[in-house]
Amino acid sequence: MVLAQLGGSISRALAQMSNATVIDEKVLNECLNEISRALLQADVQFKMVRDMQANIKRIVNLEALAAGTNKRRIMQQAVFTELCTMLDPGKPSFTPKKGKPSVVMFVGLQGSGKTTTCTKYAYYHQKKGFKPALVCADTFRAGAFDQLKQNATKAKIPFYGSYMESDPVKIAVEGVERFKKENCDLIIVDTSGRHKQEAALFEEMRQVSEATKPDLVIFVMDSSIGQAAFDQAQAFKQSVSVGAVIITKMDGHAKGGGALSAVAATKSPVIFIGTGEHIDEFEVFDVKPFVSRLLGMGDWAGFMDKIHEVVPTDQQPELLQKLSEGSFTLRLMYEQFQNILKMGPIGQVFSMLPGFSAELMPKGHEKESQAKIKRYMTMMDSMTDAELDSTNPKLMTESRIIRIARGSGRPVRDVIDMLEEYKRLAKIWGKMKGLKIPKKGEMSALSRNMNVQHMSKVLPPQMLKQIGGMGGLQSLMKQMGSKEMSGMFGGMGGER
Numbered sequence: 159m160v161l162a163q164l165g166g167s168i169s170r171a172l173a174q175m176s177n178a179t180v181i182d183e184k185v186l187n188e189c190l191n192e193i194s195r196a197l198l199q200a201d202v203q204f205k206m207v208r209d210m211q212a213n214i215k216r217i218v219n220l221e222a223l224a225a226g227t228n229k230r231r232i233m234q235q236a237v238f239t240e241l242c243t244m245l246d247p248g249k250p251s252f253t254p255k256k257g258k259p260s261v262v263m264f265v266g267l268q269g270s271g272k273t274t275t276c277t278k279y280a281y282y283h284q285k286k287g288f289k290p291a292l293v294c295a296d297t298f299r300a301g302a303f304d305q306l307k308q309n310a311t312k313a314k315i316p317f318y319g320s321y322m323e324s325d326p327v328k329i330a331v332e333g334v335e336r337f338k339k340e341n342c343d344l345i346i347v348d349t350s351g352r353h354k355q356e357a358a359l360f361e362e363m364r365q366v367s368e369a370t371k372p373d374l375v376i377f378v379m380d381s382s383i384g385q386a387a388f389d390q391a392q393a394f395k396q397s398v399s400v401g402a403v404i405i406t407k408m409d410g411h412a413k414g415g416g417a418l419s420a421v422a423a424t425k426s427p428v429i430f431i432g433t434g435e436h437i438d439e440f441e442v443f444d445v446k447p448f449v450s451r452l453l454g455m456g457d458w459a460g461f462m463d464k465i466h467e468v469v470p471t472d473q474q475p476e477l478l479q480k481l482s483e484g485s486f487t488l489r490l491m492y493e494q495f496q497n498i499l500k501m502g503p504i505g506q507v508f509s510m511l512p513g514f515s516a517e518l519m520p521k522g523h524e525k526e527s528q529a530k531i532k533r534y535m536t537m538m539d540s541m542t543d544a545e546l547d548s549t550n551p552k553l554m555t556e557s558r559i560i561r562i563a564r565g566s567g568r569p570v571r572d573v574i575d576m577l578e579e580y581k582r583l584a585k586i587w588g589k590m591k592g593l594k595i596p597k598k599g600e601m602s603a604l605s606r607n608m609n610v611q612h613m614s615k616v617l618p619p620q621m622l623k624q625i626g627g628m629g630g631l632q633s634l635m636k637q638m639g640s641k642e643m644s645g646m647f648g649g650m651g652g653e654r
């Protein structure tokens with residue numbers, strides 16, 4: 159919720175700036191101050207906000223802003239890039255390998271969600287084929303072992319702990335040794351967390367770490383702790399060598415900005431976020447989609463922006479019309495591929511839309527993806543007009559597929575792949591059926607014409623979850639009114 163408000167504030171600051179007739183130093187500073195205020199309210203640490211402001215000023219060229227048609231985009235891109243840089247410490251964390259024993263130690267204050275997160279982490283890896291085990295080295299909180307035991311039993315994960323032993327180091331060492339003998343490849347050590355950052359707690363962490371020699375220490379942080387995040391994360395980092403961060407309770411009223419601070423303090427990446435109490439409410443953390451959410455951009459708004467930017471103006475009305483009809487033909491796919499290839503780094507476009515980036519364009523494989531798209535287009539060149547313009551997948555019979563394969567000199571498998579890709583995209587685009595798509599310069603139409611049903615269909619599922627599902631979306635729309643919503647979802651696009 160608060161994340162959405164941050165997005166709204168930043169959108170408004172950017173909108174105000176791009177509405178100004180002359181963009182001079184004063185207007186730019188006002189915009190940056192607005193953005194800084196919004197970030198501070200979202201609990202991003204003061205020093206980080208100040209540095210970011212300075213960096214943006216360096217990146218953004220006033221002359222380009224003054225002359226440019228893309229003021230808002232230039233600024234938005236600068237803010238986006240800066241936040242991504244803050245969240246990316248530049249070095250990936252240790253990742254456990256199947257079949258090779260790894261010890262991962264969890265640290266964090268009491269109530270941060272550490273014990274729950276240990277089980278989520280174990281369960282996540284178990285599903286990926288690991289053989290995880292849990293060790294409860296929390297002898298401080300009565301009931302900690304019971305909690306771990308319960309969680310572990312539910313998830314069918316072996317565990318180790320003791321009701322009698324009071325030395326956490328001893329338990330940790332015994333547990334790790336036992337599970338190494340049992341050929342577990344991911345041994346997770348849960349440690350105690352007192353309610354305060356006390357010297358005794360840090361000394362205990364240090365000793366457990368020294369005795370178990372973990373391959374990775376994960377710092378677990380409750381996302382709602384706000385401005386205290388930086389100091390807390392730093393205190394843990396100073397005692398043990400934290401190599402990764404997990405932020406919990408992202409489903410609540412978290413402002414999210416604390417994550418930035420934790421990364422800065424530990425110089426370690428956020429690897430997962432907790433999005434609920436349930437064992438599978440646990441998501442791999444990706445910097446870019448998170449920042450999109452933090453900025454309230456939403457992938458959808460970004461995608462709309464891209465349509466306006468990439469698709470030639472004369473093709474836009476037709477494309478938007480087809481989108482709103484929900485009829486996605488192979489010809490439409492072909493035309494979009496053409497547009498995408500023209501614009502260069504294709505990753506940027508499709509990554510805006512959920513489902514596109516992962517499958518069609520895995521990160522770091524842009525070249526191969528480009529080649530794949532070209533291959534798809536070659537095959538489509540061998541199709542008839544009727545095939546290209548049909549929305550009926552049943553039309554593509556075996557004999558037609560063989561003919562296309564022969565005509566394009568590609569194996570039949572490739573044609574089938576291309577058609578699968580088309581079906582996948584058609585399904586996503588089909589969700590937009592009936593939605594009034596705003597034209598350039600009338601972005602607010604989006605807010606006037608949308609309803610909860612439509613919004614829930616077009617929002618990326620993660621974003622919808624973040625808002626609190628259908629119920630959350632409904633109350634958000636009621637609460638914020640159409641003005642706010644246009645800022646949130648449409649404000650980044652449209653009039654420039």
Ligand SMILES: Nc1nc2c(ncn2[C@@H]2O[C@H](COP(=O)(O)OP(=O)(O)OP(=O)(O)O)[C@@H](O)[C@H]2O)c(=O)[nH]1
Pocket residue numbers: 266267268269270271272273274275296299302305349350351352406407408409410431432433434435
């Ligand atoms: N909503 C929500 N609740 C969570 C999440 N992660 C943990 N919790 C809840 O937070 C509370 C505290 O979690 P614990 O795992 O007991 O906390 P802890 O940090 O291990 O506490 P100690 O064992 O005392 O160190 C529990 O009620 C969890 O169900 C999350 O991602 N979302």
